[in-house]
Amino acid sequence: MSVKHALLGLLTENPKHGYDLKRDFDDRLGDIWNLNYGQIYTTLERLVRDGLVELFDEVSQEDRPDKKIYRITSSGRNELRHWLVQPLKHEPRTLRDELFLKLLFIDLTDPELILQQIREQHSVYMAHMMQLTNRKYQIDGSARRAIENTHDDTERRRIERNRLVSLVVLDAALFHAEADIRWLKHSEARIKELV
């Protein structure tokens, strides 16, 4: 996935330093995507090297290196626009699960022990879904209230858009967890049939 384009997109809003980028990224995608400072700084260096981003300002700080503030260049904007309309890769995600490997060697142990692991995995996913749904419910609720209390159209649209992004992201995580849960249940039944 493209950290590069994520940073370019966030920089279209206004010039930012690494900390701002991390915070803005986490606000919107933090639920499903853990981006660390290291990735942000190496990506920024590469973007500067390629002329897509430039140094905008440096703010001196006590006892620390200067805070570097970056802004997007016009070729950065072109690159972002180009990427936005690029078709998505037409191929399914690769699927890989440790369970496949364990099944390969199921004869070496008591199948009941594998079933036990499947059930535990199932519980972990289900608990995860509860947490995601709770987040979704909270975000949805506070967005609804904020929209009710706002009379400024631009502000309302901004809230609507952020709500949409958060919900779509959380939905993605939820639907994937659900698929895993269904697959685990199904596999459990299959393995039971076998033993």
Place this chain on the structure above:
Amino acid sequence: MTVQLHNVSHEYNYGKVQALRGINLDIRAGQFVAIMGASGSGKSTLLHLIAGLTQPRDGDVIVLGHHLGKLSDNDLTLFRRRNIGLIFQAFNLLPTMTALENVMLPLIIDGKSKREIRARGEHLLRLVQLTDRMDHRPDELSGGQQQRVAIARALMNEAPVLLADEPTGNLDSKSGEDILYLLRELVERENRTMVMVTHDPRAAAYADRIITLSDGQISEELGIVAEVMVS
């Protein structure tokens, strides 16, 4: 405690089918509990016991302080009408009445002001997004629309305890989610108690407790704090 089950067992067909075995369960006011489990594991039976529609072969069911086993049939009916909102697996709508009349029915029997009842019924049908279907009879509604009428009807008496059997089973995932949001909001805002049977993991995830039944017993319980308890 709003709902308490002490050592509850139930069987059908003179002991040939053990539907529930030794269930112990405490549900506090304001909790949203989901019941999951394979087909035939006893979910609907459990709901019927809490509603007092069925008396257990063994054990006690106490709802809002009432020992359901000790109530007369009359008192039980009265208790249900005041305290329980029921959404059944089959919607049980009256075929000759319109959606709005079906929703109004639980209160009409009580003999309250018809104008107020109508206003509340219309409000609830709007909440479940059936504003333009109020005058349709059940056979003129889709399955999902009938389900939403049944949900509105269950909310009519403002019961403190809501019992729902697959309330979103016939809905597409976005409509189902709107209903679940509505139900959870009701539970939280008005401190009601909700027990919902479902096969759907995404619906169950709206609850703050998930209880799984296997062969009539509680085999697992999950809570929102994400602690995992496998028995």
